[in-house]
Amino acid sequence: MALHISRHLYLAGHQVSCVWSRSIEKAREVAAACGSIAAADPEEVPQDADFYLLAVSDNAIAEVAALFQGRQGIWMHAAGAVSMDQLARYFKNYGVFYPLQTISSSRQLSFDDTPFLVEGSSPGVSGKIRRLASSISERVLDMDSQGRMEMHLAAVFANNFSNHMLASQFMKEKGKDFSLLEPLIRETFEKIVKIGPSGAQTGPAVRGDQETMKKHLLLLKGHPEWEKMYTFVSRDIERSCNKLIDPERGND
Numbered sequence: 735m736a737l738h739i740s741r742h743l744y745l746a747g748h749q750v751s752c753v754w755s756r757s758i759e760k761a762r763e764v765a766a767a768c769g770s771i772a773a774a775d776p777e778e779v780p781q782d783a784d785f786y787l788l789a790v791s792d793n794a795i796a797e798v799a800a801l802f803q804g805r806q807g808i809w810m811h812a813a814g815a816v817s818m819d820q821l822a823r824y825f826k827n828y829g830v831f832y833p834l835q836t837i838s839s840s841r842q843l844s845f846d847d848t849p850f851l852v853e854g855s856s857p858g859v860s861g862k863i864r865r866l867a868s869s870i871s872e873r874v875l876d877m878d879s880q881g882r883m884e885m886h887l888a889a890v891f892a893n894n895f896s897n898h899m900l901a902s903q904f905m906k907e908k909g910k911d912f913s914l915l916e917p918l919i920r921e922t923f924e925k926i927v928k929i930g931p932s933g934a935q936t937g938p939a940v941r942g943d944q945e946t947m948k949k950h951l952l953l954l955k956g957h958p959e960w961e962k963m964y965t966f967v968s969r970d971i972e973r974s975c976n977k978l979i980d981p982e983r984g985n986d
Contacts, residue, residue, distance in 0.1 A: 735812055735837055736789035737764045742845050742870040744768035754779050776801045783807050785866060787831055792816050799824040808859055814886030817879040818853050829854035829863045832882060833871070836893050845870045851877040851885060899963070932974075939971035 740750050750768040754776065755761035761772035773779055779786075779802070788811045790798050795811050802809070803824040810831040811821060821828035830853040833845060850867035852874060854860030860876060867874040877885070900919065905912045925934035938946040947968055954961045 735833075736787075737767055737839050738837055738843050738845070739787065739789060739812065739831075739833070739870075740764050740768040740770070743866075744770075746869045748866075748869065751780050751783055752778070781805060781807075784862075785810060787812060788821075796820055796824075808854075808862060810863060814851070814882055814889065818855070819879070822855070827855055827859050829859050830879070830882065831863060831867060834885060834889060836889075846872055849873040849875060851875055851882050853878055853882070899967075904960070935971065935975065937971070939968040940975050942972065 736753070736755075740753060744750050744767070750765075750770040752773055753761045753765040753768070753770050754773045755764070756774060758772060758774040761774060764770075765772040784807055786802070786805070786807050786809045788795055788798055788809065790811075792813045792815060795813060795816055799809065799811075799821055805825065806827075808827045808829060809821055809825040810829045811818075812831050812833070814832050814834070818828065818830050830851070832851045834849040834851060835843070835845070837843065848871050850871045850873065852860065852863045852867050853876065854863050864874055864876065901915065902912050905915070922934065938950070947964075950964060951961055954964060
C-alpha cells in the first residue's frame, strides 16, 4: 500500500518528503520509488507536511498514531475496515484515504479508475483529502466509516474469497496445469463487468443439475471442508437464481 500510493503521488507531482517505517530497509525501498528520504526514528519525520498517511496493518494504526500524537497536518489511514474515529484521540485533523483495490508490491498498478473512498474530520479536511485523491484517481467518493466497511466486506467476497476458491489446490492435487483455467477466469470476470454477476452466473447449481453436483462431491470426499463449501455455495446459487434457466447460457 505505502509503495503504490507513494509512487503514484510522486508521479502526480506531489513531494513525498519522508517515508517512515520501524524497518529502515522497508522505508528505503519505498523512499527509492518516490524520490524521498527514509527514516526509522519518529523524530526524523518532518513536522510541516500537509498530509501524513498511515499505510500500516489495521491493528497497528492506533499504535503508530500514538507515536506521532499531537502533530499538525492531516493524518489519514488507508484501511477499509477501520473507523476514522480511531485517529480522533491523536490528531486535530484526520481522515481516511482508502483505495478499493487489491494491492501487491510485486505488481505494477494504475490507480486511474480505482475508487478512492475518502472521509474527513470536517468538511474542510474532507475537501482537501478529496482533492489529493483526485490527483491520482478519476473515481473519488465521499464515504463514511459504515459505508466503507460495507464496501470492504463486498470486496472480500469479490476478491479474497473468489481468489481462494480458484481451485489451485485441487488442480495441484490432481496433477493438472492451473494455466488451463486462465481463459475461463478471464472470461468470467469480463462477463461480470459487462453483463453483471446475475447474468454471468452459469454452472450446475444454476441449472439444478443434481447429478453433476453429486459427481463433484464424490471427487471431494477426501476434503470435508471443500465438500461443505461446495454444498453451501451451490445451495446459495440455487436460491439466488429464482428464474427460468436459459439452456443457451452454457454447460460449464
